Amino acid sequence: MTGKEIKARYKFAVLGFLWIVLNPLLxxxxxxxxxxxxxxxxxxxxxxxxxxxxxxxxxFSMTVLKCTPAIIxxxxxxxxxxxxxxxxxxxxxxSNLFHFLIAFxxxxxxxxFNKMFFERYTFFxxxxxxxxxxxxxxxIIWLCVLTAGTxxxxxxxxxxxxxxxxxxxxxxxxxxxxxxxxxxxxxxxEKVRWLFMLNxxxxxxEGFQVILLNQTFSSPLFIFCNLLTAFFxxxxxxxxxxxxAKFFDDWM
Amino acid sequence: xxxxxxxxAIKLTxxxxxxxxxxxxxxxxxxxxxxSQKQIFTALNDIDLTIYKGEKVGIIGSNGxxxxxxxxxxxxxxxxxxxxxxxxxxxxxxxxxxxGFHPDLTGVENIYLNGLIVGMSQxxxxxxxxxxxxxxxxxxxxxxxxxxxxxxxxxxxxxSIGVFADPDILVLDEGISAGDQNFVEKSTQKIEEFFKLxxxxxxxxxxxxxxxxxxxxxxxxxxxxxxxxxxxxxxxKYKKFQMIS
Numbered sequence: 001m002t003g004k005e006i007k008a009r010y011k012f013a014v015l016g017f018l019w020i021v022l023n024p025l026l027x028x029x030x031x032x033x034x035x036x037x038x039x040x041x042x043x044x045x046x047x048x049x050x051x052x053x054x055x056x057x058x059x060f061s062m063t064v065l066k067c068t069p070a071i072i073x074x075x076x077x078x079x080x081x082x083x084x085x086x087x088x089x090x091x092x093x094x095s096n097l098f099h100f101l102i103a104f105x106x107x108x109x110x111x112x113f114n115k116m117f118f119e120r121y122t123f124f125x126x127x128x129x130x131x132x133x134x135x136x137x138x139x140i141i142w143l144c145v146l147t148a149g150t151x152x153x154x155x156x157x158x159x160x161x162x163x164x165x166x167x168x169x170x171x172x173x174x175x176x177x178x179x180x181x182x183x184x185x186x187x188x189x190e191k192v193r194w195l196f197m198l199n200x201x202x203x204x205x206e207g208f209q210v211i212l213l214n215q216t217f218s219s220p221l222f223i224f225c226n227l228l229t230a231f232f233x234x235x236x237x238x239x240x241x242x243x244x245a246k247f248f249d250d251w252m
Numbered sequence: 253x254x255x256x257x258x259x260x261a262i263k264l265t266x267x268x269x270x271x272x273x274x275x276x277x278x279x280x281x282x283x284x285x286x287x288s289q290k291q292i293f294t295a296l297n298d299i300d301l302t303i304y305k306g307e308k309v310g311i312i313g314s315n316g317x318x319x320x321x322x323x324x325x326x327x328x329x330x331x332x333x334x335x336x337x338x339x340x341x342x343x344x345x346x347x348x349x350x351x352g353f354h355p356d357l358t359g360v361e362n363i364y365l366n367g368l369i370v371g372m373s374q375x376x377x378x379x380x381x382x383x384x385x386x387x388x389x390x391x392x393x394x395x396x397x398x399x400x401x402x403x404x405x406x407x408x409x410x411x412s413i414g415v416f417a418d419p420d421i422l423v424l425d426e427g428i429s430a431g432d433q434n435f436v437e438k439s440t441q442k443i444e445e446f447f448k449l450x451x452x453x454x455x456x457x458x459x460x461x462x463x464x465x466x467x468x469x470x471x472x473x474x475x476x477x478x479x480x481x482x483x484x485x486x487x488x489k490y491k492k493f494q495m496i497s
Contacts, residue, residue, distance in 0.1 A: 076348075076351040076352045076353075077352045077369055078329070079329060079348065079351065079352075080329070080345070080348055080351055080352040080366075080369065080370075081327065081328075081329065081344075081345065081352075081369050081370055081371070082327060082328030082329055082343075082371075083368075083369045083371070157280075160278055161278055161279050161280035161283065162278060162279055163279040163280050163281055164280060167280075246330065246331035247330060247331060248330075249324065249329045249330040250271055250272075250330055251278065
């Protein structure tokens with residue numbers, strides 16, 4: 001199923017796999033160019049900062065946007081036979097994860113290159129940095145859990161209520177701006193900062209920036225809250241999907 | 253007593269299936285705005301049915317009686333609201349043969365995808381792959397994307413996958429309308445083979461002579477309930493009923 005997704009997506013693209021990297025790269029260039037003038041972010045390299053946040057965000061938003069109507073799109077498969085319905089969304093998550101990992105490893109290369117030649121890290125420091133990179137593994141798992149939960153919930157809901165897809169498409173761009181991808185949280189006034197606790201993506205994006213760009217978390221409370229929310233979303237999504245999956249065919 | 257000693261292939265107990273009738277696309281906003289405007293349609297009402305291994309069952313009944321719903325429940329495409337459906341072995345349905353293909357993928361890739369969905373393992377598909385392609389017999393089109401296929405070609409591929417999935421229980425329609433004369437003959441022959449084997453077969457049909465010749469059990473469904481279930485003589489009663497109404 002995952003192979004199907006990957007193949008179908010690039011079947012007609014002449015550039016093929018180059019698109020995986022090119023797409024976020026172009027996005028980064030445009031945004032980086034624009035936001036550099038508006039947002040007074042104090043980081044060494046704004047483009048690298050942007051790219052670090054954009055990659056996990058893109059994985060999340062693209063997966064959610066693609067998965068939400070997926071069950072309806074595959075109605076001919078649903079009507080044909082009994083098979084685990086979650087494989088439809090799971091295949092999309094996995095194929096997007098695959099793309100994410102490719103782009104992500106290129107980002108890591110660029111970061112190491114930057115540290116070696118521009119920031120002149122010593123060998124020891126570089127090793128430390130590489131060791132720290134391992135911390136992104138649990139972050140990626142966390143990202144996948146949150147994405148899977150969200151997607152299970154929205155895709156199952158969309159079968160019964162077809163306008164969920166519109167709601168999701170409307171929310172995603174807004175969600176992007178309340179997530180610290182193009183800016184840092186410490187730029188915001190103290191009063192509104194706690195609101196970001198409600199956004200389960202906050203600590204995830206910050207996490208990537210902390211590990212890869214030597215920044216600090218805004219508050220450990222955020223991590224705890226966001227982790228809990230992600231877990232809850234996954235449980236709810238899983239439960240609802242299991243409950244409804246048997247009856248998907250009735251709504252087709 | 254003799255019946256009880258046989259192995260059960262499909263067992264439906266107290267099965268009720270209801271559908272909510274929608275007039276438009278269901279939406280969330282609508283649910284919030286207008287409440288309790290649900291129309292419920294009971295497709296199957298409290299059905300008990302046991303099918304034993306090796307039985308050739310013909311299902312008859314007028315349109316809208318619940319035949320399709322019954323098959324959907326048996327194949328597991330949907331679940332009952334009340335009651336249980338228990339099945340033994342792999343079920344393959346030859347009803348919507350042309351459906352379930354991804355238009356951008358080639359025939360080969362679609363065979364793998366569909367094989368997985370029908371319940372074959374990757375290894376199994378690999379082993380039977382040559383047979384499937386040979387039986388479908390669509391030449392070099394097998395490497396072309398599916399959207400270039402004619403309907404007949406899609407049916408050919410669909411039929412071949414279903415047949416080579418080696419089902420324990422086969423669900424089918426009377427005449428498989430699979431394209432040209434040549435393939436119709438080939439597929440009919442294949443189905444006749446299945447009838448001779450010890451497989452469980454469920455046929456839905458309005459062609460009563462066909463059922464009379466091949467089935468050893470007939471289930472007559474009328475308005476969501478089993479009117480009668482038994483030997484071929486049920487067909488005679490059904491014919492009589494049709495004459496009256």
